Every structure is written in structure tokens, then in C-alpha cells.
Amino acid sequence: MKKVQVLRAVVGLVAITWMLLSYGLASDADAVLEDRFAQIRTTLIVLAVTFPVAVAVFIAAARPPNRRLFLRRVGKPAGALLALVVTLAVPRLITGLGYVDEETNWTASPWRVALLFALGAFLLWLGPFGLYGIAQSLVHVFRTADLHETVPPLLATLLVWEVALFDVFRGTYESVPFGMRVAFTLGAPLSVTVVAMWELRRLRTRHGVTLRGALLR
Numbered sequence: 001m002k003k004v005q006v007l008r009a010v011v012g013l014v015a016i017t018w019m020l021l022s023y024g025l026a027s028d029a030d031a032v033l034e035d036r037f038a039q040i041r042t043t044l045i046v047l048a049v050t051f052p053v054a055v056a057v058f059i060a061a062a063r064p065p066n067r068r069l070f071l072r073r074v075g076k077p078a079g080a081l082l083a084l085v086v087t088l089a090v091p092r093l094i095t096g097l098g099y100v101d102e103e104t105n106w107t108a109s110p111w112r113v114a115l116l117f118a119l120g121a122f123l124l125w126l127g128p129f130g131l132y133g134i135a136q137s138l139v140h141v142f143r144t145a146d147l148h149e150t151v152p153p154l155l156a157t158l159l160v161w162e163v164a165l166f167d168v169f170r171g172t173y174e175s176v177p178f179g180m181r182v183a184f185t186l187g188a189p190l191s192v193t194v195v196a197m198w199e200l201r202r203l204r205t206r207h208g209v210t211l212r213g214a215l216l217r
Contacts, residue, residue, distance in 0.1 A: 001199050005139065008191050015187070039163075040134060044084070046162050051081055051142060054155050058147070063216040076146040084137050087130045149203055150211045153196035160192040 055077065059070045141159075144151040164185055167173075173181050203209040 001195075001202065002139075004195055004198075008195055015184070042166060043159065043163055044088075044134070044137075046166065047137075047142070047159050048081060048085065050159055050162060051077070051144075051155070054158060055144070055147065055151075058151060058154075058215075061215050061217075066214065066216050070147055073147050077143045080137060080143045084130075084133050084142075087126065087133055090126065148214045149207075149209050150200060150214055153199045154211070157189075157193050157196045160189045164189045 055074060059067055059074070062070055141152040141155050144155055167185060173184060176184070200211070
């Protein structure tokens, strides 16, 4: 499943990069990266809002004793979400609280020089850690498999359709021809949905794991 998910992501990235460059929506590689990071940021915001609601609905729909079991398991996915939010918020807090800005004189005192090196070392560590955390969070949908194996594909499907609707209302890719815009708008949610349904089928046929069994319905 992971190989198929990675392949789908790579094909999607190549396709969206081709579209951005071909239709002048991005002038160079830096613009493509900026667009992809903006999309990731949107996805994370939507996921952060959707996650507690979807998990709450899933737990509420389950019957005892599974409801109590899922409540005990929800800590790890929630912790993964919190850890990522804190990681992404740290640089904003450093600058937003006024400790560092564009006019900071780093050579004003030995303390400032030490602070410069400390922040530099911290951000060098935080950058790769944050990027890896973002990738893992999106691939594993915030460890929601710890809640139940059926939750990640269901939550991923819900998330990708929400992002697609958000792109439609925001008017993303308006300068692209209509047919191509429809293909790229629906391509991601449809492909994710197909992979998610396949994953649910494999869980049912190979492991006997079903959503109905999880909810005791």
C-alpha cells in the first residue's frame, strides 16, 4: 500500500509541476516549491480542523466497549497533531514575540552573538525535522491507524475532497483551460479515494478488518 501511495504522490507532483510551468502559473522551480508549500499549509490547516471532528464522530458512532477503547487510543494521534503544530509555530513565536526581527543587531553584545548561533543551530535541526514530520503526518494521517486501521483511508478521503472544494471556491488555476482544470481538480481526490477504497478492501479481505466491525454495528 505504501508503494502505491508514494507512486500516486510522485505522479501527482510531476503532473502538477508540468501544469504550473506549462501554463505560466509558476515561472521557475522556486515558484513551484512555493506553490506546493502553500498547498501543504492549506492541507495541514484543513486536516487540523477536520481531525478532531472526524475522530469525535468516529468514536461517537462506535458502540461500547469499543467507544471506551478508542477514547483511550486517541491520545497518540492527538499528540502527533499537537507536536506538528508546536514545531511549525516555534519560528513564528520567535519572531512574533519581538525577540528577533529584521533589524536585530546580532553583534551588539556577546549574548546576541551566542543567541544567533543557538537559533541558527536550532533552526538547522528544526527545518529537516519539521519537513519530515509534515511528510509523515500526511502519509500516516497523524497516526490515526493507532485509533483503528480503517481511520487513515477514510480521513484521507475526506481531507482530499475538502481541499479540492477549497481550491474550487478559491478559484485555483483559473487561467488553465476548463478541461485541464477539471482534470487536475478532480485528479487528486479521485486517485486518493481509489487508493483508500483499495486499502479498505485489502483490510477486509486479508485481515478481516472492517469499519462495521470497528463500530460494532
